[in-house]
Amino acid sequence: MSPGFCRRCASPLVPGVPEGEDRPRLQCPACGHVEYQNPRVRAGCLAGCGSGTAVLRTVLVQPGERLQSAALRALGASLPEDDLALYCAITDRGAGEVSLVFRSLAGLLGGRGGQEGESVPQWQSALLEQFEADLHRPDVPVYTAEFNGGRLLLAVVERS
Template identity: 35%
Template sequence: MNFCSQCGEKVRFAVPEGDDRSRYLCDACGTIHYQNPRIVAGTLPISGSKVLLCKRAIAPRKGYWTLPAGYMENAETTQQAAMRETWEEAFAEVDLGELYTLIDLPHINQVYMIFLADLLGGFSAGPESLEVALFEEHEIPWDALAFPTIERTLQHYYADRKSVADRKSVADRKSVADRKNAADHTAGVARQRADYPLHSSTIMPEDRERYFGSA
């Protein structure tokens, strides 16, 4: 940042009085320019045993697969942002569930918030997607995922889904009534917080280097 967005004069980078870190300061009009982390909101859309992925049509990581997600806009909630991005990138409507992954990327000043969601109908590629498709677990293009946040979210989901399946297998050896309860408990993945808990973690620079190199 070189110039003040309020008055157009040059700014300097220094610690304001009473603060504990450097900011861009305008001595001409007294404006302190605060720069804060950006929120990326999106969904993990689920249809039966499949998940929806989008192949990016824009940089960075054009041609790589991602979950529908993007920067939150002013005057919207994180849930609204997640649903909007899902529509813009995949023309998909979803039944939004709980927040599933909360991932900090402090080295690039971003926070990812991915919600579980049940896919309600059809889908097609939006203007920022080359292709949109449903994938079974064994079909996930792990070597062609766009970002480590997407890889981590999918890893959590499949680990949680396996835990649910293992518990259901145990329940299948019980009474008919117990089996029905277990089957009901696995329905509507976006609404089962007990089975799919919130996962909070941090992506470090070395994690991103696998995708972007050391630059």
């Protein structure tokens, strides 16, 4: 879904490698504007809700919004930010998104997430499964992950 016209001067964009860069971008030959296409950033929060089950809620981070604020907004709970620990950083090339998923140390305190009207990432169920397995461990790892061909490939970065 690439834009066809310059957002500054409405001239047709053409692909090319901008000076000093190493990959092709859409550029405006009239005014020099470069149309960068960056991944969307998603923040999420996992929380256990007793009996070994967990919930994961995510939202797209808004411009200027802090990651932790977005994660708490996703969870729909008013918790202090110190109740969040980073759990997984996920690259989802297919969706053009990077996601930072936190876990709530306090557990789920009710409330509704901010997921209505937003797409649910395809990796969600795989990460939930991993989190439910990690929930009762004394040392919950921090992961990086890549969602690739329908599979979530997790790598442990650090144990806390």
